[in-house]
Amino acid sequence: MKLLNYDIVIAGAGPAGIAAALGAARAKNANGNVPQRKIAIIERYGVVGGGLTSSYVRPFLGTVENENVGCEIEQLITENCKYMSPVESAKVVLTQLLHEAGVDLYLQTQVNAVEKDGGDVKSILADFRGEKLKFTADAFLDCTGDGDLSVLSGAEFEMGREGDRLVQPVSIMFTIDGIENDYGLLCEHEEHYTVLPNGKEYLDLCHKACASGELPPSVNIVRLYATAIPGERMVNATQMNHVNPLDPLSLSNAEYELRMQVQQIVAFLQNNVPGFEHVRVNGSCTTTGVRESRRICGDYTMTAEDLFAGKRFDDAVVEDAMFVIDIHNPDGAGQAETDGCPHKPEPYEIPYRAFLPKGLDNLIVAGRCISGDHRAHASYRVMRICMAMGHAAGAAAAQMTDEKINSRAVDIRRVQKEVCIEK
Numbered sequence: 001m002k003l004l005n006y007d008i009v010i011a012g013a014g015p016a017g018i019a020a021a022l023g024a025a026r027a028k029n030a031n032g033n034v035p036q037r038k039i040a041i042i043e044r045y046g047v048v049g050g051g052l053t054s055s056y057v058r059p060f061l062g063t064v065e066n067e068n069v070g071c072e073i074e075q076l077i078t079e080n081c082k083y084m085s086p087v088e089s090a091k092v093v094l095t096q097l098l099h100e101a102g103v104d105l106y107l108q109t110q111v112n113a114v115e116k117d118g119g120d121v122k123s124i125l126a127d128f129r130g131e132k133l134k135f136t137a138d139a140f141l142d143c144t145g146d147g148d149l150s151v152l153s154g155a156e157f158e159m160g161r162e163g164d165r166l167v168q169p170v171s172i173m174f175t176i177d178g179i180e181n182d183y184g185l186l187c188e189h190e191e192h193y194t195v196l197p198n199g200k201e202y203l204d205l206c207h208k209a210c211a212s213g214e215l216p217p218s219v220n221i222v223r224l225y226a227t228a229i230p231g232e233r234m235v236n237a238t239q240m241n242h243v244n245p246l247d248p249l250s251l252s253n254a255e256y257e258l259r260m261q262v263q264q265i266v267a268f269l270q271n272n273v274p275g276f277e278h279v280r281v282n283g284s285c286t287t288t289g290v291r292e293s294r295r296i297c298g299d300y301t302m303t304a305e306d307l308f309a310g311k312r313f314d315d316a317v318v319e320d321a322m323f324v325i326d327i328h329n330p331d332g333a334g335q336a337e338t339d340g341c342p343h344k345p346e347p348y349e350i351p352y353r354a355f356l357p358k359g360l361d362n363l364i365v366a367g368r369c370i371s372g373d374h375r376a377h378a379s380y381r382v383m384r385i386c387m388a389m390g391h392a393a394g395a396a397a398a399q400m401t402d403e404k405i406n407s408r409a410v411d412i413r414r415v416q417k418e419v420c421i422e423k
């Protein structure tokens with residue numbers, strides 16, 4: 001076994017994990033200096049970016065009032081798009097940012113065990129092609145999206161909606177190109193009506209195709225988003241319900257079903273939409289996109305009611321987050337809990353306590369697996385909000401290692417200062 005000693009170790013290099021690494025590397029100490037901290041980030045895939053790259057997700061959604069590294073990450077990715085597509089740009093920019101921050105990146109390395117002493121995580125064990133790696137640190141961050149590190153450390157979690165415990169469906173995102181005489185057809189939501197050049201209405205066409213079997217019924221509508229490239233669209237339409245993201249066979253069967261759906265959707269577009277006769281898939285995710293899995297139980301649990309009330313918290317580390325309660329129906333086609341469009345909360349804050357798994361003293365969670373209910377998660381799971389969480393979690397971890405304190409002893413005002421929140 002190889003022993004690797006760090007100040008801070010982060011599991012998961014998705015939007016939250018990358019922001020956490022940069023937040024931890026750049027945070028000022030109590031004297032206003034930025035000491036050199038030894039930081040490692042561990043990622044099971046061969047590429048950084050999580051949902052942004054591996055699941056081919058875009059655009060960045062949600063808004064956050066406080067300035068954080070997410071703004072810089074997004075801007076750099078956009079600027080680099082003059083050389084390549086957004087997904088390719090993200091791979092370059094995120095790797096470069098970690099490199100420049102002096103963060104050690106362990107790709108193709110899966111976290112799979114933890115050694116503990118009471119509420120303290122002493123080390124995490126990871127696997128690189130059969131070789132065991134043991135990481136020690138003062139502070140550990142769980143940015144795995146699925147809460148793997150917290151659960152391996154003994155944290156409790158919840159999954160799914162109240163009652164039947166179903167989670168949101170999984171999907172394969174893809175892009176198509178080859179639209180001829182592009183007349184700007186877009187379809188961003190269930191109420192986005194467009195009359196096509198042949199006089200037919202696009203959403204009506206989608207619904208009829210689902211009813212006739214030309215499209216799978218779970219698709220409901222074929223969402224088409226603009227990209228920076230003329231004649232290209234991002235397609236967010238495949239959907240498989242009743243998948244358990246913690247069951248390997250369930251997830252792998254979904255991969256098969258969704259790849260078949262991609263073909264059906266492209267055939268539908270070719271056969272029904274003027275100008276789309278020759279469209280082809282030019283890119284897709286490398287792994288099935290999981291919207292929702294574990295939600296770690298923390299000192300505070302965010303609820304949808306908090307979001308609708310725009311609740312304020314003294315220990316807020318994300319300020320005025322905003323995104324609709326976007327629940328892709330766990331039990332069938334379309335959206336759940338909508339009146340045509342998803343419900344819109346008030347701008348809301350996220351408290352630091354929602355990052356602290358109950359019973360664990362030196363582990364912080366950030367990203368889509370923080371402590372919240374099914375409906376609140378449907379809003380804060382988007383990438384801009386996850387990056388804002390990551391930055392704050394990284395700043396807290398920096399204090400933990402600088403001052404050898406546990407996660408609940410962190411001076412929250414200093415974390416707020418790092419992420420530009422004034423309280």
Ligand SMILES: Cc1cc2nc3c(=O)[nH]c(=O)nc-3n(C[C@H](O)[C@H](O)[C@H](O)COP(=O)(O)OP(=O)(O)OC[C@H]3O[C@@H](n4cnc5c(N)ncnc54)[C@H](O)[C@@H]3O)c2cc1C
Nearest residue numbers: 012014015016044050051061111144145289290367368383
């Ligand atoms: C189909 C789909 C469409 C979406 N559309 C949008 C959209 O349009 N806009 C938007 O903003 N958001 C969208 N989202 C949501 C968004 O992509 C995610 O919620 C967001 O990426 C979560 O960020 P994260 O860093 O918390 O987790 P993730 O992005 O899931 O990153 C977690 C990382 O941890 C790694 N990891 C997991 N377990 C381990 C382990 N044991 N060891 C090592 N590494 C591990 C993973 O490989 C991954 O790289 C969509 C999601 C899906 C699935």
